[in-house]
């Protein structure tokens with residue numbers, strides 16, 4: 001069997017957010033790295049996830065700004081949305097970042113191996129018959145779209161997010177199955193482009209992983225925007241009808257549209273890659289690790305979406321950096337999963353870090369949790385933007401802030417400060433003494449902490 005090259009310190013299987021971050025950090029630390037990728041460096045996030053969807057959402061925001069311009073005294077009319085033009089813009093963003101990433105990886109002396117890798121030994125990955133041996137192996141094969149039993153995706157009328165990103169025309173009517181992050185984002189973008197959208201969600205509320213109060217604001221705003229939704233409603237079947245689809249839910253109610261987007265979550269890409277054969281412990285297809293991201297097989301780590309938890313690009317980056325440093329003997333502190341920020345970039349946005357009120361009460365006890373909600377009605381910049389929403393803080397009584405939850409236009413940009421507050425275990429009084437620029441939406445974070453520290457400014461005590 002041919003040898004793929006000299007032994008590497010690290011062989012990484014998968015070049016997405018988790019894998020390439022690990023490669024970059026490992027090479028920075030002087031380790032020799034082979035990075036195996038069967039498709040394109042950058043993985044889901046760059047090519048089929050975060051970046052293209054946020055470009056679509058931004059184009060939608062531009063369309064909304066024109067459509068709603070008269071409320072700001074600006075007279076403009078929207079002639080239409082040309083999805084070919086939107087796709088050109090989106091693809092341009094992706095290709096510039098892709099080029100940059102390829103250059104970066106090349107500049108660090110990382111050996112990129114193109115092809116499908118299989119774990120054939122605890123220290124060996126095989127690609128097209130060549131073997132790559134590593135002192136350490138990092139599994140980073142990511143995730144892919146999934147469907148429900150009996151729900152067949154055809155890529156034409158029944159789509160996954162991968163197909164939805166390639167649409168060439170705006171669907172006049174769309175049904176989105178799943179009101180989580182991906183479903184809410186596509187529903188929001190399509191509505192901005194002029195589609196009639198209906199979301200079907202089995203759980204009792206939209207964006208169900210977020211604090212219930214945030215879901216309420218999103219639902220109210222979606223109603224106002226004309227996005228229909230049915231929560232607590234389970235999908236039963238889809239039929240192809242003339243020029244579209246007919247979806248039936250458990251209650252027997254039916255919905256017709258041009259297409260159905262299946263946004264019911266993503267499954268780990270771990271089958272037939274040699275993981276099980278080499279004794280790596282899996283659960284429902286996910287790779288089990290300890291808090292140092294080590295699998296049960298010595299020298300084999302796992303990062304990113306294949307590790308149970310939130311499937312987010314920056315979690316993958318953090319995993320990758322952590323593992324590289326662990327391998328290099330830097331003894332990094334384990335990652336606090338609650339401290340990983342989350343943003344749903346629909347309109348309005350939802351951003352959170354730390355614990356929701358319910359989880360905090362379970363953890364500390366009902367009477368040990370204090371919350372404070374600062375309404376964006378009191379925030380000058382939010383009034384200028386004509387957005388509604390709030391900043392909600394969850395605090396352990398007499399202790400640090402353990403959760404920050406925000407909803408409203410552009411609040412995703414506030415998550416940077418919110419995650420510092422949570423991860424540095426700030427007390428309300430610590431943040432209250434920091435000065436926030438006026439007028440910004442960031443001030444709402446400052447005001448919320450002022451109020452929780454017992455000295456509200458633009459808020460009723």
Ligand SMILES: Cc1cc2nc3c(=O)[nH]c(=O)nc-3n(C[C@H](O)[C@H](O)[C@H](O)COP(=O)(O)OP(=O)(O)OC[C@H]3O[C@@H](n4cnc5c(N)ncnc54)[C@H](O)[C@@H]3O)c2cc1C
Nearest residue numbers: 014016017018038043044045049117142304305311312313
């Ligand atoms: C529509 C959508 C929107 C999203 N938006 C956001 C967002 O706004 N923010 C956010 O943080 N996250 C977002 N995500 C999630 C984010 O994309 C993922 O969490 C992230 O890409 C996971 O990184 P990863 O490295 O674990 O896996 P991936 O990015 O999936 O990378 C895995 C890589 O491994 C390769 N691979 C797999 N098997 C093999 C093999 N046998 N041999 C060689 N290579 C292999 C794949 O080709 C792929 O490139 C979104 C996802 C989707 C689908």
